[in-house]
Amino acid sequence: MFPITRPRRLRQTSQLRRMVRETVLTTNDLIYPLFAVPGEGVATEVKSMPGVFQLSVDKIVEDAKEVYDLGIPSIILFGIPDTKDTDATGAWHDCGIVQKAATAVKEAVPDLIVIADTCLCEYTSHGHCGYLEVGDLTGRVLNDPTLELLKKTAVSQAKAGADIIAPSGMMDGFVSAIRQGLDEAGFEDTPILSYAAKYASAYYGPFRDAAESSPQFGDRRTYQMDPGNAREALKEVQLDVEEGADMLMVKPALSYMDIIWRVKEITDLPVAAYNVSGEYAMIKAAALNGWIDEKRVTLETLTSFKRAGADLILTYHAKDAARWLQEQD
Template sequence: MFPIHRPRRLRSHPQLRRMVRETVLTTSDLIYPLFAVPGSGVSKEVKSMPGVYQLSVDKIVLEAKEVYDLGIPAIILFGIPDSKDTDATGAWHHCGIVQEAATAVKEAVPELIVIADTCLCEYTSHGHCGYLELGDLTGRVLNDPTLELLQKTAVSQAKAGVDIIAPSGMMDGFVQAIRSGLDAAGYTEIPILSYAAKYASAYYGPFRDAAESSPQFGDRRTYQMDPGNSREALKEIGLDISEGADMLMVKPALAYMDIIWRVKEASNLPVAAYNVSGEYSMVKAAALNGWINEQQVVLETLTSFKRAGADLILTYHAKDAARWLNQG
């Protein structure tokens, strides 16, 4: 009881606070998303995401070098093809934009880990994450035929040099399909980072500008999770673990830290949190208006994800955060 117990004693000096800090954010916790587009010399800023760009492969390589020099261990690649179709050809073709970017990055920065987002929405003409029933305008994806496309895409990405496959379409059985496809093709050592608990969130808006992946009709609520559900997340991660997932993702992060915590408590696998585009854009907008201290808010937010249980954090703030962390 007071005055014997005085918790402020351990807050009295900056070095003492540092010594007893329970959660420490480092550059090794960060993964930087990049958007690859066809062409050369392309660097097109995403209007709703200040500081984020669609980049041609040559520019992706320069970004990869900068990321590695900052101490960030990994990037995740998203692709915007020059044409789209109902078979998502750009996702699995050996000349796909993610495949080209992955090969170029691994040649230029071999020690950098390259993760591929393994989904189809950026590559389908309708903007949904797989095959649709002919004439269906509800956005109801045909699950099992889509698994074949995801399997082809994952194998193609592995052949291109990708280090980690990250399926994000929330199809039932997608981890098992991808694992069996990778193993059959000889890629038994390639791990799967599953978007195990991906919610149908309003926070994805700016990303769809960046990836040009907005659905042409309907929505994605028939395959992404209801924001009101938490027990369902545990069911999803249990299924993905049983199918061979090596790591688990919770997306989004900011409004779902309770889910990050529950997933971490329920699993022994590494847990990733995706600090998504809407979360990023809100901070950027407030900072540009002078309403917040961007550095302090970003580092506090990223630390909170780690405190909630995240081992890895995918964030568009990664380069800025790494610079601030490196500066102490």
């Protein structure tokens, strides 16, 4: 009791605060997303995401080298093909854009961990994450036939050099199907980072600009989760663990820190939080207007994800955060 107990004693200097800090953000926690497009010498900034670019494979390699030099251990690749169709051919073809980028990065920076996003919405002509019933205009994806597409995609990405497969399409049974496909193809040591709790969120808007993946009709609420549900997230997580997931993802992060905490409470697997495009864009927009201190707000936000239980953080802030963390050291 006061005056014997004075919590301020441990806040007196920066060194003292650093000594007793409970949650420490490091570059080891970060994963940097990259968007691969066809061509050469292409670096097109995404208007709704300042500082984020669609990059051709040669530019992806340059960025990957920079990421590695900053001490960030991993990137995750998304692809934008030159053509799209109902079979999502660009997702699983051996010459797909993510496959080309994965191979090039592993050749140039072999120690950098390459994660391949395993989804289909960027590659389908209708913008949904799998097969649709012929004539369907609601966006209701056919679950079981889509599993075969995801399996083919994952195997193709692993063959191209991807170290980790990250399925994000929220199909029932997708972890089991992909695990089976990888094992049968000889990739039994390739881990799966499952988007286990992925919500139908309004925070994804800028990403759909970057990945050119907006659905042409309907929405994704028949397969992505309702934002009001928490118990359902734990059910999804438990199913993915039982199906063989090695790591788990919660997406988005900022409005779902309670979900990150709950997921971490029920599993010993590594938990990743996806600091999504809308969260990034809000900080960038406010900073560009001079309304906030970008560095402090970004690092505070990323630290809060880790405090909530995240072991890994996918974030478009990764390169800036790595530089700022180096300055602190």
